[in-house]
Amino acid sequence: MTHDEGEIWTLVAKHVKGALSDSERHALDRWKESHPDNKAAVEQAEALWNKTTAPSQAYHPDVDKGWQRFRFRIDSEQGLFDTGDEPVAVEIPLYRRLWAVAASVLLTIALGYVAWQWTQKDDRIMLTTGDNEKNTYFLPDSSQVWLNENTTLSYGAGFDNDNRLVYLEGEAFFEVKKAEGRRFTVYSGLAKTEVIGTSFNVKAYQGEPVKVQVVTGKVAFSPAGEDNSIFLEPGMEAVIAPEAQAVSKQTIDDPNFRAWQNQTFEFSNTRLEKVIATLEKYYETDITLTNPALAECRYTATFKDADLQEILNVLAVTGNLTIEESGNRYVVSGTGC
Numbered sequence: 227m228t229h230d231e232g233e234i235w236t237l238v239a240k241h242v243k244g245a246l247s248d249s250e251r252h253a254l255d256r257w258k259e260s261h262p263d264n265k266a267a268v269e270q271a272e273a274l275w276n277k278t279t280a281p282s283q284a285y286h287p288d289v290d291k292g293w294q295r296f297r298f299r300i301d302s303e304q305g306l307f308d309t310g311d312e313p314v315a316v317e318i319p320l321y322r323r324l325w326a327v328a329a330s331v332l333l334t335i336a337l338g339y340v341a342w343q344w345t346q347k348d349d350r351i352m353l354t355t356g357d358n359e360k361n362t363y364f365l366p367d368s369s370q371v372w373l374n375e376n377t378t379l380s381y382g383a384g385f386d387n388d389n390r391l392v393y394l395e396g397e398a399f400f401e402v403k404k405a406e407g408r409r410f411t412v413y414s415g416l417a418k419t420e421v422i423g424t425s426f427n428v429k430a431y432q433g434e435p436v437k438v439q440v441v442t443g444k445v446a447f448s449p450a451g452e453d454n455s456i457f458l459e460p461g462m463e464a465v466i467a468p469e470a471q472a473v474s475k476q477t478i479d480d481p482n483f484r485a486w487q488n489q490t491f492e493f494s495n496t497r498l499e500k501v502i503a504t505l506e507k508y509y510e511t512d513i514t515l516t517n518p519a520l521a522e523c524r525y526t527a528t529f530k531d532a533d534l535q536e537i538l539n540v541l542a543v544t545g546n547l548t549i550e551e552s553g554n555r556y557v558v559s560g561t562g563c
Contacts, residue, residue: 434468
C-alpha cells in the first residue's frame with residue numbers, strides 16, 4: 227500500500243491527537259516500519275505536539291513565516307546556498323522532505339486543535355464577573371484569584387493534572403500556589419505570563435494594553451506567541467500595547483494598583499490632583515476642584531475598607547476643604563495650601 231506525503235501526515239496528525247481508527251493505525255505502523263527515517267519523523271512529530279501549549283484566543287500563528295524560517299534552516303544545513311556562480315543541487319533525503327512538510331502542517335494542526343479544545347464549553351470552567359461585581363475564587367491547585375468587574379477567567383477541566391493554564395479577559399490578582407515542576411501560565415490577549423509561585427496583577431481588558439504588576443516572587447512576561455520573556459521582580463511592571471506588540475518594563479508608578487482587590491489606599495506626600503484621580507477611577511465618580519491651586523496640596527494617609535464619603539471627610543478636615551455632593555459628582559473648594 228502506498229501513500230503520498232499529504233496522506234501520511236494526515237495520519238500522523240490524527241495519531242498525535244489520538245484520533246486514529248484501527249485501519250489507519252495499521253497503515254501508519256506499516257509506513258513507520260518500512261524505513262528508519264519514517265519512524266524518526268513520526269517521533270519528532272510527537273515531540274513537537276507534546277511541546278505545543280494552548281495559545282491565546284487572540285493568537286493566530288503566522289504559518290508562512292514559520293515555514294520560511296524552517297526552510298531556511300534546513301536549506302542552510304543541506305548546503306543549498308553556495309558562493310559560486312552556478313547553483314548547487316543537493317539531494318534532500320526523504321525524511322528531510324517529509325519533516326519539512328510536517329513542520330508546517332503540524333504547527334497549524336496542533337495550535338488549531340488545542341484552540342478548538344478550549345472553545346468547547348464542556349471542557350472548561352469559566353468564572354465571570356459583571357458590572358460593579360468583584361469576586362474571589364480558589365483554583366483546583368489551591369491558588370487564589372480575585373476578579374475585578376467585567377472579567378472572565380477560564381481553565382480546562384484537567385487544570386490540576388497538567389501544566390496550570392488559564393485564560394483571562396479583564397483584570398485579576400493572582401496568589402499562585404507553588405507546585406514543583408508545574409508552571410502557572412496566564413494567557414491574556416496579546417500577552418503570556420508564567421510563574422511558579424508568586425503574587426501578581428494582570429490587567430487585560432479588550433482593546434487596551436496588557437499590563438502585569440508583580441507583588442512577590444518572579445514573573446516571566448512575553449507576547450503570547452513568543453518565548454523571549456522578560457523577567458519581573460517585586461515592584462516591577464510590564465506592558466504590551468496593542469499597536470506596538472512589544473514589551474516595555476518599568477517600576478510600578480501607582481502604589482494603589484491593587485485597591486480594587488485589597489480595598490486599601492496609600493498616599494504618601496501625594497498631590498491632591500493625584501489623590502482625586504485615584505478616587506475617581508476606583509469609585510467611578512467625578513471630583514472637581516474649583517481652585518486650581520488645590521491640586522498642589524499634598525496628603526499622607528492610609529485608608530482600609532473605607533467608603534468614598536469617609537475618605538472625602540478626612541481630606542476635607544485635614545486640608546480645610548469644602549466638599550459638596552451633587553448626584554454622582556463632588557465639588558471641592560478651598561483657599562489652597
